[in-house]
Amino acid sequence: MTNKGSISGNFNTNRTICKRCKSKVSFYTDEFKEHDLWLCWKCGKFNGITHVCDEFNDMIKINPPLIFELIQEKILVPVEPNC
DSSP states (O other): OOOOEEEOOSSOTTSSBOTTTOOBEEEEEOTTSOEEEEEETTTOOEEEEESSOTHHHHHHHHOTTHHHHHHHTTSSEEEOOOO
């Protein structure tokens, strides 16, 4: 898969720690693994990557509370890191 777009954040998507506040970052994806989102629940910073459509990035940038709606509706679901 190729990255069609991403939303910049204050942490590296290869890590699970927020660079800004040093807290654990949660990783979410959708059913088809087309949209990935990293979210720091402590400071609210997020980073998203879409593999199919740039509209996802635009929607999240314009309306960040949409992230919480997508999680609440289980459109984005948590992914546990491999230990």
